[in-house]
Amino acid sequence: MTTASIQINGDTDPRFARVRTAFASCFADGLEHGSGVAVSLEGKLVVDLWGGHADAARTRPWQRDTLVNVWSVSKAVLAVAVAMMVERGKLSYEDPISAVWPEFAANGKDKITLDLAMSHQAGLNGLSVPMDLAGLYAWTPFAEALAAMAPLWEPGSRNVYHPITYGHLAGEPLRRAAGCSVGTFIAREVADPLAAEFYLGLDTAREAQVAEIVTTPSVTESAAEGPYPQGSRNPVVRPDVPNSRGWRAAEIPGANGHATARGLAVIFGDVASSTPSLLSPTGRAAMTRERFRGIDSGDGRALAYGAGVRIFDRKNFGPRPGTGVFGHPGWGGSLAFGDSESGLGFAFVTNRMQEFGEGADPRRLRLIDAVYDSLGT
Numbered sequence: 216m217t218t219a220s221i222q223i224n225g226d227t228d229p230r231f232a233r234v235r236t237a238f239a240s241c242f243a244d245g246l247e248h249g250s251g252v253a254v255s256l257e258g259k260l261v262v263d264l265w266g267g268h269a270d271a272a273r274t275r276p277w278q279r280d281t282l283v284n285v286w287s288v289s290k291a292v293l294a295v296a297v298a299m300m301v302e303r304g305k306l307s308y309e310d311p312i313s314a315v316w317p318e319f320a321a322n323g324k325d326k327i328t329l330d331l332a333m334s335h336q337a338g339l340n341g342l343s344v345p346m347d348l349a350g351l352y353a354w355t356p357f358a359e360a361l362a363a364m365a366p367l368w369e370p371g372s373r374n375v376y377h378p379i380t381y382g383h384l385a386g387e388p389l390r391r392a393a394g395c396s397v398g399t400f401i402a403r404e405v406a407d408p409l410a411a412e413f414y415l416g417l418d419t420a421r422e423a424q425v426a427e428i429v430t431t432p433s434v435t436e437s438a439a440e441g442p443y444p445q446g447s448r449n450p451v452v453r454p455d456v457p458n459s460r461g462w463r464a465a466e467i468p469g470a471n472g473h474a475t476a477r478g479l480a481v482i483f484g485d486v487a488s489s490t491p492s493l494l495s496p497t498g499r500a501a502m503t504r505e506r507f508r509g510i511d512s513g514d515g516r517a518l519a520y521g522a523g524v525r526i527f528d529r530k531n532f533g534p535r536p537g538t539g540v541f542g543h544p545g546w547g548g549s550l551a552f553g554d555s556e557s558g559l560g561f562a563f564v565t566n567r568m569q570e571f572g573e574g575a576d577p578r579r580l581r582l583i584d585a586v587y588d589s590l591g592t
Contacts, residue, residue: 225251225264225279230589234262237585241578242266248429248567249277251476252582255484255560262586263477269426269566282412282473283426283564284457286545289472290381291552292413292479294333294502294523294543295486295493296401297385301522302498305392308333308522315388322365331370332377332384334506334520338366339384340377340513341449348450351379352465354396358387374520375513379449382469385523398466405493409485412478416466425463425473426566430454433570434547454547454568470546476562479551483542484560487553499555503541527552550579561586 221242227235231254241247249267253260269275269283300306306315308330313320319327324339331337342357343364350356361383368375377384386397393400398416406413414421434454452470456462462471485491486499494502505526508519519526524541542552542561547568553560563579 221247221266223264223266224277226260226262227264228261231262231586233589234582234585235264237581238264238266240581246567246569246578247565249281249283249426250563250565250567250578251277251281251283252563253476253480253561254586255480255488257558258484258488258490260477260480260484262480265476271427271429277426278424279477280412280424280475281426282414282417282421282424282475283549283566284428284462285472285474285479285549285551285564286470286547287378288474288479288543288545288549288551288562288564289415289467290469291524291541291543292401292405292415292472292482293382293385293389293397293468294521295482296397296405297329297333297389297523298494298498298502299404300389300392301501302494306388308501312384312388315391316362318359318362319387321363324362324366324370327366327370329385329388330506330522332381333523335374335377335381335511336371336507337377337384338368338370338372338375339364339380340367340375341380343367343448345448346450348452348456348461351450351467352461354383354466358383361387373512374507374509374518376511377469379452379467379469381523382467386466386468396466397468405482406478408492409481411481412475413482414473415468415471417463417473419460419464421473422460422463428455428457428547429567430547431567431569434568474562474564476564479562479564480560482560483551483553483562484558487541487555487560488558496555503539503555544579548576548578550576557590557592559586559590 223239251265254262265277267277269277503521527540540554544550548565551562
């Protein structure tokens with residue numbers, strides 16, 4: 216079967232027919248392997264499409280319930296979970312992390328707030344000691360190494376992306392405040408109430424639903440360079456590591472959420488809607504208040520952060536969407552965001568990891584343009 220003959224499955228509100236056309240074009244132009252796209256508008260699912268294959272050999276068609284590792288899109292789901300605990304008065308963005316995690320105060324980290332950590336300004340973009348994947352998967356060794364270390368650079372002095380450590384810096388305070396694991400909290404308080412397919416820590420019963428990550432030479436080459444600047448150390452995370460059972464079973468809130476596009480669109484659509492159920496408009500405003508705008512000192516990107524969510528605008532994302540849209544991209548292409556001005560949730564998930572540069576992936580740009588053209592904005 217050629218990419219031009221890939222069948223696009225699912226439903227589209229007639230108003231959003233151009234999204235189906237844009238999605239099909241990604242396969243026809245050889246950009247895609249297997250993926251899904253979904254849009255929620257004021258709580259109603261108006262786009263839910265999928266196509267292609269869930270395995271590298273193209274023997275398993277992508278299904279309605281196919282799950283895929285969405286990498287750093289997971290960060291924004293964790294941000295929603297933390298925002299819920301902030302709204303309940305169990306956590307505070309302004310308080311030191313050590314207020315709920317006393318061990319974290321070691322080696323001069325007693326003043327690092329949740330705000331600094333969630334906007335990638337904590338000076339902890341990696342560990343100062345070696346750590347293997349087993350330590351990452353087990354949670355406690357990785358969290359304890361973070362708690363014991365000194366900052367790699369002065370907290371608050373700059374922004375350097377915290378690709379893996381973010382999940383534990385925000386996740387351990389959540390775990391302690393909630394009295395359960397991060398994955399359990401997200402399942403119970405975020406995903407299940409919305410019947411949204413998002414899982415952090417995938418049980419074996421869902422193993423058959425998971426898509427195989429298909430990498431490209433450019434992604435593999437960039438991974439070899441390592442995403443941890445400023446002298447940090449972390450487990451080596453190769454682009455195909457999500458194909459292992461160990462990765463899928465672990466809870467790594469910065470990188471290993473598994474989801475459908477529909478599940479993510481429902482979550483971010485709820486948060487962005489005029490009648491949200493997970494967060495009040497006040498809680499959403501607290502999460503999306505800008506904490507940093509400027510240049511990532513690690514890779515030179517211009518960006519802006521709220522509390523764990525990227526704040527997308529024309530300067531740091533592309534021609535669409537407009538100012539104030541919140542969410543997060545994932546390594547290789549996946550993306551989810553909410554747009555509170557439109558009451559919209561958008562998600563694109565893919566198993567074909569590609570390296571087009573930040574914000575320039577033609578797949579998601581085509582889809583985003585089609586969504587906003589359909590809205591007439």
